[in-house]
Amino acid sequence: MHILRMLLLAVLSATSLFILPIDGAGEAGAAFPGENGRIVFGDFDGTFQIFSINPDGSGKTNLSNGPGDDTGAQWSPDGSRIAFVSDRDGNGEIYVMDADGAGQTNLSNGPEDESTPRWSPDGSRILFERQRGASPGLYVMDANGSNVTQVTEYLGTPNFHAFAWSPNGSQIAFESEEDGTVEIYVVNADGSDEVNLSSNPAYDQFPTWSPDGSQLAFTSDRGGDFDIYVMNADGSGVTNLSDNPAFDFFPVWSTDGSRIFFVSNRVCIAGLERANLVGAATTARTDRFDSRQECLADAYVMNADGTTQTLLTDELTIHASFDPPVWSPDSSQIAYTSQDLGIYVIDADGGRPRRLAGALGFGLDWQPVVAAGGGGVPVIAVLIAAAIIGPVIGGGLWVLVRRRS
Ligand SMILES: [Ca+2]
Ligand SMILES: [Ca+2]
Ligand SMILES: [Ca+2]
Numbered sequence: 001m002h003i004l005r006m007l008l009l010a011v012l013s014a015t016s017l018f019i020l021p022i023d024g025a026g027e028a029g030a031a032f033p034g035e036n037g038r039i040v041f042g043d044f045d046g047t048f049q050i051f052s053i054n055p056d057g058s059g060k061t062n063l064s065n066g067p068g069d070d071t072g073a074q075w076s077p078d079g080s081r082i083a084f085v086s087d088r089d090g091n092g093e094i095y096v097m098d099a100d101g102a103g104q105t106n107l108s109n110g111p112e113d114e115s116t117p118r119w120s121p122d123g124s125r126i127l128f129e130r131q132r133g134a135s136p137g138l139y140v141m142d143a144n145g146s147n148v149t150q151v152t153e154y155l156g157t158p159n160f161h162a163f164a165w166s167p168n169g170s171q172i173a174f175e176s177e178e179d180g181t182v183e184i185y186v187v188n189a190d191g192s193d194e195v196n197l198s199s200n201p202a203y204d205q206f207p208t209w210s211p212d213g214s215q216l217a218f219t220s221d222r223g224g225d226f227d228i229y230v231m232n233a234d235g236s237g238v239t240n241l242s243d244n245p246a247f248d249f250f251p252v253w254s255t256d257g258s259r260i261f262f263v264s265n266r267v268c269i270a271g272l273e274r275a276n277l278v279g280a281a282t283t284a285r286t287d288r289f290d291s292r293q294e295c296l297a298d299a300y301v302m303n304a305d306g307t308t309q310t311l312l313t314d315e316l317t318i319h320a321s322f323d324p325p326v327w328s329p330d331s332s333q334i335a336y337t338s339q340d341l342g343i344y345v346i347d348a349d350g351g352r353p354r355r356l357a358g359a360l361g362f363g364l365d366w367q368p369v370v371a372a373g374g375g376g377v378p379v380i381a382v383l384i385a386a387a388i389i390g391p392v393i394g395g396g397l398w399v400l401v402r403r404r405s
Pocket of ligand 1: 108
């Protein structure tokens with residue numbers, strides 16, 4: 001990541017949603033459901049750094065806190081670690097650190113620029129990309145940095161970095177224009193059996209898996225304007241879910257599979273249509289336009305079958321150029337970066353968005369906190385053990401002390 005490039009993109013993309021995203025997969029953050037933990041995001045503090053914050057806006061902490069630019073954070077599926085990108089060693093590397101920023105370790109450690117880490121659903125592997133060099137493409141390595149394997153030659157434009165593990169960890173969906181148009185592909189995690197799933201001259205972008213792995217949602221302009229589509233995991237059964245003349249974009253499947261988040265500028269487009277009908281542009285809401293007089297997009301959710309398309313808020317426009325929005329692990333809330341360069345959280349049923357902090361950089365993700373059967377049980381076990389053993393030891397010590405005195 002080069003700082004000037006990032007700053008330029010930040011300025012450019014702040015003007016409009018229509019600047020295509022330069023980072024992030026169409027994946028709803030961690031695939032392992034859990035309770036809602038902390039949110040990681042990027043901000044500028046002399047260099048780009050990775051911060052975490054509680055969902056109520058408290059406890060903002062600079063986690064990476066080191067030299068160079070640190071971006072692109074993603075929580076491990078168990079919420080215990082964070083993968084990120086750092087150029088502190090002279091070029092892009094995949095790093096990992098603990099949830100509190102301790103133990104920062106360079107996993108990729110080579111002369112190429114590595115970026116965009118994505119944990120496998122079981123946390124055992126990390127997918128990443130090399131954008132330049134002898135063999136640009138997607139790679140998979142073990143979570144300790146060993147066994148680096150190229151999964152695909154990745155011939156997308158520099159602006160497209162959308163890829164995601166299938167929920168069972170066997171496949172990777174990605175976006176590429178290696179066949180001349182932008183398509184969605186799946187490939188086995190070992191690099192075998194790459195298939196062009198979308199196979200359409202239109203732009204097919206931003207694949208996001210349903211949590212059960214049976215379907216992929218994506219964006220396509222095959223109907224003349226961008227809409228949210230779903231298809232079966234084998235590419236069959238393509239269905240237009242949004243079917244609206246507006247710009248419908250950036251699907252993100254909720255972690256429980258019930259809903260799909262997306263952005264749409266249909267409020268603005270509908271205003272323009274009304275204005276054209278009456279021949280007076282003044283009836284269109286002027287606050288719906290950006291500096292280039294393009295319609296801004298708002299946040300929506302719909303059921304996974306396309307029903308009940310609901311405007312979450314038109315107070316703030318989604319700044320999807322930095323990062324895809326992420327669902328909370330319990331699917332009740334959504335975190336996103338807004339046009340005013342802030343991190344916001346909104347309830348998936350609507351209401352006022354809450355501004356948590358300013359944000360400038362890449363890497364937005366929500367920590368899953370594994371409940372019963374995971375991290376909580378040992379704590380309870382320790383407490384129970386302490387309650388039982390403590391009085392025994394204490395009693396023994398008291399007896400010893402009494403005997404010696
Ligand atoms: Ca490197
Ligand atoms: Ca296509
Ligand atoms: Ca549309």
